[in-house]
Amino acid sequence: MGSVSSGGLLRGAGGFPDCRSDAPTWLGKIGAKELLVGVLFTAGCAAPTLSHFAAAGIAGRWPLIACLAFFAALAWCNCRAIESWEAGKRESHVPLQAGLLSLAGAMMAAGLALIHPGAAALAAVGAASSLLLLMVDRIRYRISTLMLRTLADVVLLAPVVLLAWGAHPA
Numbered sequence: 001m002g003s004v005s006s007g008g009l010l011r012g013a014g015g016f017p018d019c020r021s022d023a024p025t026w027l028g029k030i031g032a033k034e035l036l037v038g039v040l041f042t043a044g045c046a047a048p049t050l051s052h053f054a055a056a057g058i059a060g061r062w063p064l065i066a067c068l069a070f071f072a073a074l075a076w077c078n079c080r081a082i083e084s085w086e087a088g089k090r091e092s093h094v095p096l097q098a099g100l101l102s103l104a105g106a107m108m109a110a111g112l113a114l115i116h117p118g119a120a121a122l123a124a125v126g127a128a129s130s131l132l133l134l135m136v137d138r139i140r141y142r143i144s145t146l147m148l149r150t151l152a153d154v155v156l157l158a159p160v161v162l163l164a165w166g167a168h169p170a
Contacts, residue, residue: 041075041156043068063112063119070108070126074101075156078133082152085140094137101130121162129158 077097084092105127112120132155140148 037075037079041072043072045071063116064122066108066112067119067122067126070101070105070123071159074105074126074130074133077101077130078152078156081133081137082149085137085148085152086145092137092140095134098130098134098137102127102134105130122159125158125162129155132158 077094080097081092081094084094105123109120109124109127112123133152136148136151136155143151
């Protein structure tokens with residue numbers, strides 16, 4: 001079995017799919033790899049909390065799940081920012097994405113404030129993280145690539161502030 005034309009499904013004698021030519025173009029534009037990293041990073045960080053869901057019952061935990069989805073989006077934005085900066089792209093998507101995330105986080109925090117104060121605090125800190133990512137993007141030409149990447153990762157540590165205050169979303 002030979003290979004099929006450049007847009008075909010089969011490549012070589014093994015007949016494996018060609019992910020590059022068969023993947024939808026919108027998948028590359030949203031940063032599918034970065035999205036997967038964001039989801040896995042958030043899931044890994046939240047695993048200790050998620051392990052308690054079975055004992056506590058998941059019905060009352062939707063605010064925490066909403067916050068986890070928000071942090072997955074924030075980690076995705078962070079990965080896309082780092083990829084963009086390291087590629088040397090002049091046009092940055094970070095202001096729009098981080099701005100929308102900070103607005104969504106602030107709205108989520110306001111909506112959860114009376115129902116679930118711990119989750120509201122988590123959403124507020126996430127909104128602050130996205131604003132910090134926006135600030136890092138603004139200074140990207142004045143600092144080294146290593147420092148830029150480091151600062152981008154440090155903004156994801158903002159929820160640690162809640163641990164210092166003793167707040168948690170439980």
